[in-house]
Amino acid sequence: MPAMVVIPTDGRSTSRVAVDKVHSIVCNRVQDGVEQFLVRWETSHSTTTPPLSWHSINVLSRCLEEVQDYLDSRPKPSQVSLPQGASRKRKSPDTGLDVERRPSPFEGRLHQRSQTPSLSRSSSVSTSSNPTPVPSIDVYNGILDSTENGFIYCRPASGAGIQKLDTRTLPTSDMMRAARDSKVETTNMLIRAEYVRRLNRVPGKPISLFNSMDSSTPSLRFRYIMDYVLAPGVHRASLDSQVGCQKCSPHMGRDIGCEYTKKCDCLEYAAVDESRITDPDTREEYELALATGGSLMGYPKKFPYFAEGTKVQRAGCLVNFYLKSRNPIYECNNNCRCGPSCRNKNVQFGRTVEVEIFKTPSGRGWGLRCREDLHEGQFIDTYRGEIITDAEATRREEASSKAKASYLYSLDKFAESENLAPQDIYVVDGEFMGGPSKFINHSCEPNCRQYTVSYNKHDCRVYDIAFFACHFIPAGEELTFDYLDKDDDETIDEPGEGAIPCLCGASKCRKWLWT
Numbered sequence: 001m002p003a004m005v006v007i008p009t010d011g012r013s014t015s016r017v018a019v020d021k022v023h024s025i026v027c028n029r030v031q032d033g034v035e036q037f038l039v040r041w042e043t044s045h046s047t048t049t050p051p052l053s054w055h056s057i058n059v060l061s062r063c064l065e066e067v068q069d070y071l072d073s074r075p076k077p078s079q080v081s082l083p084q085g086a087s088r089k090r091k092s093p094d095t096g097l098d099v100e101r102r103p104s105p106f107e108g109r110l111h112q113r114s115q116t117p118s119l120s121r122s123s124s125v126s127t128s129s130n131p132t133p134v135p136s137i138d139v140y141n142g143i144l145d146s147t148e149n150g151f152i153y154c155r156p157a158s159g160a161g162i163q164k165l166d167t168r169t170l171p172t173s174d175m176m177r178a179a180r181d182s183k184v185e186t187t188n189m190l191i192r193a194e195y196v197r198r199l200n201r202v203p204g205k206p207i208s209l210f211n212s213m214d215s216s217t218p219s220l221r222f223r224y225i226m227d228y229v230l231a232p233g234v235h236r237a238s239l240d241s242q243v244g245c246q247k248c249s250p251h252m253g254r255d256i257g258c259e260y261t262k263k264c265d266c267l268e269y270a271a272v273d274e275s276r277i278t279d280p281d282t283r284e285e286y287e288l289a290l291a292t293g294g295s296l297m298g299y300p301k302k303f304p305y306f307a308e309g310t311k312v313q314r315a316g317c318l319v320n321f322y323l324k325s326r327n328p329i330y331e332c333n334n335n336c337r338c339g340p341s342c343r344n345k346n347v348q349f350g351r352t353v354e355v356e357i358f359k360t361p362s363g364r365g366w367g368l369r370c371r372e373d374l375h376e377g378q379f380i381d382t383y384r385g386e387i388i389t390d391a392e393a394t395r396r397e398e399a400s401s402k403a404k405a406s407y408l409y410s411l412d413k414f415a416e417s418e419n420l421a422p423q424d425i426y427v428v429d430g431e432f433m434g435g436p437s438k439f440i441n442h443s444c445e446p447n448c449r450q451y452t453v454s455y456n457k458h459d460c461r462v463y464d465i466a467f468f469a470c471h472f473i474p475a476g477e478e479l480t481f482d483y484l485d486k487d488d489d490e491t492i493d494e495p496g497e498g499a500i501p502c503l504c505g506a507s508k509c510r511k512w513l514w515t
């Protein structure tokens with residue numbers, strides 16, 4: 001006897017569909033002015049005739065991810081007359097390019113079941129006696145009974161009048177026609193409201209959402225996180241192992257802390273401040289060390305941020321030396337003696353600017369813009385996501401189409417200097433979890449630049465990727481960075497077959513996003 005499927009009653013009940021009960025949404029329609037969706041219910045057994053029933057969008061408010069998936073992938077008007085079984089590639093809501101939605105790691109169930117019903121599945125639904133049909137809901141392949149607690153149990157079909165539908169031929173052409181003509185305004189509004197509700201819960205300065213282009217919303221299959229999430233096989237040095245500066249103190253005279261870089265151990269790894277090597281012998285030693293790859297310990301170092309009082313507007317902003325170079329930034333950490341208000345702690349406190357996710361008008365999907373003026377060198381945000389191994393990144397890349405938006409970011413800054421083998425380099429995947437910076441698009445003439453920021457100089461595999469403004473950015477301007485991140489003298493490969501065209505619109509556009 002197969003397990004029964006619990007389905008909540010239609011709109012009148014306060015019950016909401018539990019997300020783990022829904023297998024997928026199969027179709028949509030408007031009935032008596034109410035937007036409805038045909039739900040295929042999860043069953044514990046394989047069957048091509050699972051329980052199916054229509055429900056109003058209000059009942060599905062806990063399953064908006066499934067509804068959004070369906071809306072993103074449902075056949076567009078031109079595809080409606082395709083024969084059954086023809087290709088139904090999902091379309092990206094963002095780029096208009098072909099995509100196949102990759103299951104998010106939160107969807108445990110998706111890994112266990114087939115997305116399309118298999119021909120070998122057999123119906124193991126048995127019959128039951130004395131069924132009581134509920135006329136308000138079209139139900140297929142079974143019978144619905146009301147119970148006093150508001151739920152309806154689906155029983156296998158028996159007797160006349162029960163319509164049987166096979167998921168291999170769903171939705172039928174009649175259903176598809178009706179779906180095409182049916183409004184989904186309320187549904188789109190609820191999906192948007194849910195996304196905004198989640199945005200409002202993100203700590204820090206507000207993140208808003210704006211779309212004057214269409215009715216889409218960024219995917220609800222995304223979790224806002226404040227720190228990296230480590231996937232299996234990824235190891236990050238424990239915070240206790242962070243070596244802090246021991247010779248510094250919160251006030252080393254004249255309100256100066258680690259800016260006195262000769263004392264600060266954290267800054268030992270930072271770029272050498274050549275302008276402060278004035279003694280000719282020291283200069284000679286330094287140049288020899290540079291030429292022979294010798295140690296640069298003990299030389300004066302460049303402090304990364306403007307201190308308060310230097311240039312009021314740029315206090316905390318990146319100094320020009322770092323802005324113009326690709327040197328990593330080494331911040332102090334919790335094990336340092338310099339205290340919590342050390343000016344060498346900045347990126348680690350996270351985003352401090354208000355941003356807006358918006359739909360771009362030029363086919364680049366969603367973008368990010370600032371809601372306030374940003375000064376040259378101002379820190380904007382870090383790139384967050386799930387840190388995965390190189391092998392897992394390759395697997396994920398191969399599983400998705402090349403045209404699909406990519407959110408993978410390699411942590412390869414120290415690969416060469418630390419002799420890391422390519423397979424030992426970690427990758428950040430910001431697709432399903434991360435922050436608003438996942439929406440920053442590429443430009444060949446960007447206004448932001450990405451920097452390596454480390455708090456634990458002994459961990460060369462896990463560090464932060466931080467975005468800073470390259471120059472003054474007025475409120476409302478889209479934030480962009482160069483995805484290729486090459487030095488000026490590095491050559492860029494010729495675009496290969498299937499290279500993704502760049503739509504940044506800059507006068508010096510390279511024409512290709514990735515080669």
Ligand SMILES: C[S@@+](CC[C@H](N)C(=O)[O-])C[C@H]1O[C@@H](n2cnc3c(N)ncnc32)[C@H](O)[C@@H]1O
Binds near residue numbers: 094403406440502
């Ligand atoms: C990290 S995502 C950026 C956010 C993305 N636009 C979205 O809607 O989620 C990177 C993807 O955005 C799109 N993209 C970013 N910059 C672009 C550009 N200049 N031209 C064309 N597509 C771009 C590409 O699909 C790329 O794979």
